[in-house]
Amino acid sequence: MRLYEASPVTSLTRDGAGWIVTTATGSVHAEHVVLSCGGYLAGLRREIDASILPIATYILVTEPLGARLADCFGTRAAIYDTRFAFDYYRPLTDTRILWGGRISVLDRSPAQVKALLTKDLQKVFPSLAGVRVDYAWSGLMSYARHQMPQIGQSEPNLWFAQGFGGHGVAPTTLAGETLASAIAEGGDGWKQFSRFGLASAYKPAGLLAAQLSYSRAQLKDRYNEFIEGIF
């Protein structure tokens, strides 16, 4: 088996029962194709892309904090809070803090993510005023309108596994094993996911709806914090 990393696929064309998979530098014939491009599928296969919303989420990593870390954490465990729009964070072995939070339809630049998440970080840890942030980035997840992963076959020998936003990495393994079994052994486990199919995400209106729904949840979080006297 050969793996071709860093080879973005630019098109898929039917070739008998299989496919011609094309990149900028070459093409291969594939008996089966599995599309598992998360929030990055855009345009590669219109009917499959139409069913997911690409939603961004953000990460920040501080400078090594040395002894200052003990002012923030009494544990090496990961922490998250109970709001819908929650923050999650943990200390790294080199005394940095890795901090994640927020979702948005905006795939912000590292500088914007840094500014936004630094405020969130310092709200929870005021002792970190002036801390240097060494890394910040944004990534895309894919969300389905029904909010369930989409695992299945859209036409003969074209498979998909996407829509894991909100579910994390765990079910991606299940999807990989289920589709590998379907392709290699004719397994039919993937049929159990058929009821959560490729429902249209109604882009671009769906993106606006997703952002409004998240903003509403954020407002609700703030109201609850106010009532509970937090912050």
Ligand SMILES: Cc1cc2nc3c(=O)[nH]c(=O)nc-3n(C[C@H](O)[C@H](O)[C@H](O)COP(=O)(O)OP(=O)(O)OC[C@H]3O[C@@H](n4cnc5c(N)ncnc54)[C@H](O)[C@@H]3O)c2cc1C
């Ligand atoms: C910033 C951030 C933080 C997160 N934190 C957590 C967390 O703490 N815990 C958790 O469980 N989940 C987390 N998630 C969610 C988790 O990463 C996703 O649910 C999961 O990675 C989805 O897996 P996937 O295989 O569907 O997509 P991805 O992991 O996005 O993989 C898609 C792959 O497809 C490739 N690809 C796309 N287009 C093409 C193309 N045209 N040709 C070839 N290759 C292509 C991409 O390069 C990529 O490697 C986070 C996500 C982000 C963005």
